[in-house]
Amino acid sequence: MSKNQKIDEKDRQIIRTLQRNGRMTNQDLAAAVNLSPTPCLRRIRLLEQSGVIKGYGVEIDSDMYGLPVTVFVRVSLDRHTEANVKQFEQAMSKIDAVLECYMMTGVSDYLLKVIVADLSDYETFVRKHLHPIGGIASIDSSFVYGVVKKSGVFPMIG
Missing domain, CATH: 3.30.70.920 (Lrp/AsnC effector binding domain/regulation of amino acid metabolism (RAM) domain)
Incomplete structure (x- = not known):
């Protein structure tokens, strides 16, 4: 995925699910977005490499x-x-x-x-x-x- 490529609805599902819980396993994430683990992980890696996913963090009180x-x-x-x-x-x-x-x-x-x-x-x-x-x-x-x-x-x- 390059900077010029748009993300699709499945990518958005993955992103929103990770925004709710960035610590979930790939297995749980794949189940939550109705994908098998390998394509889910591939999509995550592409989102990270393209800069859509910039990093992961912790919400602190x-x-x-x-x-x-x-x-x-x-x-x-x-x-x-x-x-x-x-x-x-x-x-x-x-x-x-x-x-x-x-x-x-x-x-x-x-x-x-x-x-x-x-x-x-x-x-x-x-x-x-x-x-x-x-x-x-x-x-x-x-x-x-x-x-x-x-x-x-x-x-x-x-």
């Missing part, structure tokens, strides 16, 4: 880990020069507390998903990691106080 505070941070840059954008994006890639960083349309340039231990830890994040970057026009923070839905499973197509 951030409270139990000791980082119970999730903050969505909207950042606007004061200038949109190539150097300013590159500086900001490189800084984001190096900060462990930033789990996700998205370039956005609309009022803000970036949306960050940040996890910290508490409000004091967030203040330290802003003062020691964001402010020194420079070129930031505004920082707008929204603290998560409840999760209504969180899913890593893609929706069906069609």
Whole structure:
């Protein structure tokens, strides 16, 4: 499977099943998607080689880990020069507390998903990691106080 080839419905079934339980055996996965094990494993390998499946991970309870505070941070840059954008994006890639960083349309340039231990830890994040970057026009923070839905499973197509 190359980057230009589209995945089919059976591939999507495999992906959605793995998104629900990435630890299942190939035997169980094959049964769940109604394939025999060898063709199922072949499809998985092709999905991995083509980059559709980028890796496997573990979902962690951030409270139990000791980082119970999730903050969505909207950042606007004061200038949109190539150097300013590159500086900001490189800084984001190096900060462990930033789990996700998205370039956005609309009022803000970036949306960050940040996890910290508490409000004091967030203040330290802003003062020691964001402010020194420079070129930031505004920082707008929204603290998560409840999760209504969180899913890593893609929706069906069609």
